[in-house]
Amino acid sequence: MLRLISVAALTLTTFPALAQLRPSAEDIAALPKTYSPYVERSTRSGGFAENLLWGDTHLHTSFSMDAGMIGTALGPADAYRFARGETVTSNTGQRVRAVRPLDFLVVADHAENLGVPLLLAEGDPDLLNTEYGRRFYDLIQSGDAYGAYDLWGREGMTQFTDVIDDADINRTTWDRQIEIAEEFNEPGVFTAMLGFEWTMSGTLEDPGNLHRVVVFRDGADKVSQVLPFSLFDGQDVEQLWAYMQGYEDATGGQVLAIPHNGNVSNGKMFAIERMNGEPINADYARMRMRWEPLVETTQIKGDSEAHPFLSPEDEFADYGTWDKADIGGIIPKKPEMLPHEYTRTALQIGLQQLGEIGENPFKMGQIGSSDSHTALSTTRDENFFGKMSSGEPSPDRHKSYVIQAFGGDESLSTFEYDVLASGLAAVWARENTREAIFDAMQRKEVYATTGTRITVRLFGGWDYAEEELYRPDVVEIGYDRGVPMGGDLPPAAQGANAPVFMVGAMKDAWSGNLDRIQIIKGWVDAGGQRQERIYDVAVSDRRKIGADGRATGPVGNTVDEAEATWTNTIGAPELRAVWKDPDFDPSLPAVYYARVLEIPTPTWQAYDEKRFGIKMEAESVPRSHQERAYTSPIWYTPEG
Structure with a gap:
């Protein structure tokens, strides 16, 4: 002990000037600016987006009727585990892992009868007490899950009719989805953003994919105050926007919507008429950009950046082109539909509208996402697990239907071999949190890729x-x-x-x-x-x-x-x-x-x-x- 004390004393005696090298508080205060440049970057007006985050804003699980009823067994928890980098067992029993984890994920299950497949699998008595709940259950138990799905599509979705029509069932499944997201959300590490999909696909006579993913900035305390807005609640996107306004007014939270790929909308996604048939005006344009700052330009169901018919001098335009028909394989594609389906041309139409009505309705940022219905966000070609559970790896998966034409014209059907392993949303954000990612989306400091980083x-x-x-x-x-x-x-x-x-x-x-x-x-x-x-x-x-x-x-x-x-x-x-x-x-x-x-x-x-x-x-x-x-x-x- 004495020896240690003497060494310390010797050190202080040998270097007596060291204590004088420390600057005083007055010296620091007199400096012209903060020495560390990163302090000012983070506090300046607007700030710097230093972090590139990768995510998928459009993933479906067994909670979606068009996934859980026809083979997808993996739920939201499995989706988050896979996105965070864990090895999971797929819907067909294959082990699968991503090459790298995602930074964020939106499980965007369809609002229409959300979670009913899970309740059917559990034999939920309240669901089985409904007419269609019992019919679905009996068909599934007899081995005819596709019959149950077809029944739901023909007598429910295409008729805009909620065949279950039970708010308590909706509340039960929505609360479960929120609870799972809260469990996996870890600010700074992995962000589980809350959201759902509004699934307007038109009628058999007038089809068109006008789907939107709705994404919340907030957590369970605010989001649990509402239920997802479904096709059964309103078929006009302006009704969806009214729901979003109501959410913000009631909770003080924030929400946005992301239109899907326009290539299967039959010329409706970027139309210059409202869904009620009236011409769009300045109020409509402002409202659309208020609620829909982004568009999903690329995903599994084709790439919607450009079309060779619209961009004949672009040798790279014919990429992942889906131009047979609409989302139901009902009406063949017509050339006049194309300008209102592809992002590049829509951006130009927006400039035309700016000159005509004084506002730009298509001033959109671009992202990609998967629209996978397997709960697995796999956008790497060497690790691709398909669009549906029927498209998971197997020697014959490429022959599976993705869209089986409603009218029976097989030339309008689309198969697994037509799909892309696409895409991803890249976000320049200040941190990995719900708030920072949402804010980056609002200011459109984001971009799309077709699956690589x-x-x-x-x-x-x-x-x-x-x-x-x-x-x-x-x-x-x-x-x-x-x-x-x-x-x-x-x-x-x-x-x-x-x-x-x-x-x-x-x-x-x-x-x-x-x-x-x-x-x-x-x-x-x-x-x-x-x-x-x-x-x-x-x-x-x-x-x-x-x-x-x-x-x-x-x-x-x-x-x-x-x-x-x-x-x-x-x-x-x-x-x-x-x-x-x-x-x-x-x-x-x-x-x-x-x-x-x-x-x-x-x-x-x-x-x-x-x-x-x-x-x-x-x-x-x-x-x-x-x-x-x-x-x-x-x-x-x-x-x-």
């Missing part, structure tokens, strides 16, 4: 410089002198004659290198006509960008389709660019977003053919594809 940043301003691309404070520069994806360009800087965009992308470490970054521009010309143009702004492998703004050649393809393999010997792990619009007209409104393409990689169909030793005979089966990301846009509006 490509990192993308996009900023728009008036004076970004090429040499700033690789500075360590490049993100701060992006925010300070412009706006991120989802924003409106600020007024032009002094002397600026065209907007400048700063964009960067980094590959998914588990997927293909990057082929290119593109800026997609849409505008309305002086005659009020929609226009679009694609610019390649960064390309890999030392290719050049020609005077027309396009890469001089394709990236190539290393995919061995027979072996379902590829190599990252082409492409780039990272691409960045500062791009100035060379065709800018300050008198015309415009919208810009970035599309990032990977090099070709195998599809889930190619993996199945290799693993099962099969051959899918359908001509439409793709065996390689280019995964991609779509950012939320940045808008330019002329002053005055």
Whole structure:
């Protein structure tokens, strides 16, 4: 003990000046600014979104009638466990695990008779005391689950009739779903956001997918004060918005809705008529953007970014194209429907409406999500567990129906081999909480991918410089002198004659290198006509960008389709660019977003053919594809 004391004393005696090096409180207070730059980032007005979070806002479990009645046994707890990275046993008894956990998940089961499949499996006496509850139960017990599902569809959904019509049953299952979400929600680690799906699909005579996922910012204390709003409560989306307004008024909470992929809506998702047939007006446009700031551009049921008919000069437009018919396989697709189904064209229609009614009804950010009905959010092609439980891995799964045409015309049916392993919602948020993720969605600082985790940043301003691309404070520069994806360009800087965009992308470490970054521009010309143009702004492998703004050649393809393999010997792990619009007209409104393409990689169909030793005979089966990301846009509006 004495020896230790003497050593300490010697140290203090040897270095007597050390105590004088500590700055005083007055010295610190006199400093011009906080030394740590990250303090000001987090507290400044608006803040910085530093965290890229990955999630799925559209996943169904056994609580949904069109899942739980026809083979999906996994419930919300299983969905959360899988999303958090655990190994689970699938609906067909196969062990499955994600390559990486998700950061957040919205279990968005259908509001229409929510949880009834679970109560049927449990033999709930209150449900069995209803006429249709007993009929469903008897059919299922006899081995005819699809008969029970068909009965519900024909006499319930397509007639807008709640065949159960018991509020107590609705309350029981909704409370159970909320309780499970609360159990798995862990702020800062994993976010279980509360939500449901409103499932308006039209009638057999007039079909169209107008589904919305409703997402709450809040927890059980507020969300449990309401029940999900179903098709049986109202068939007009404006009735859904009224429900949302009522929720906010009653609870002080916040809620938004996300329209689904428009490609199976038969021209209705982005129509310029209200659902009651009247033309949309400024009030409608403001209301739609108040409640629906985002759109689900890509998912299992096809990709809705662009269509080759609408974008004939876009060689990448024909990706995951579903254009046979509507959600029920009833009415064949007609060319005049297409402009009102695809996000790119809808953004341009929004600019037209801005000029005609004074408001933009389609000023939407973009996300992707799965719409899987297996409780498994599997968006990786080598790990894809299908759309429905019938589409889980097996040698014959590709032959299963996803949409069996109601009218019996098999050319309008869609099969598992047509589906995409898509997509994901990428969110630039300040932290992993319900509130921060919701706020990022509201400000549209989000983007879509078709299933891989490509990192993308996009900023728009008036004076970004090429040499700033690789500075360590490049993100701060992006925010300070412009706006991120989802924003409106600020007024032009002094002397600026065209907007400048700063964009960067980094590959998914588990997927293909990057082929290119593109800026997609849409505008309305002086005659009020929609226009679009694609610019390649960064390309890999030392290719050049020609005077027309396009890469001089394709990236190539290393995919061995027979072996379902590829190599990252082409492409780039990272691409960045500062791009100035060379065709800018300050008198015309415009919208810009970035599309990032990977090099070709195998599809889930190619993996199945290799693993099962099969051959899918359908001509439409793709065996390689280019995964991609779509950012939320940045808008330019002329002053005055």
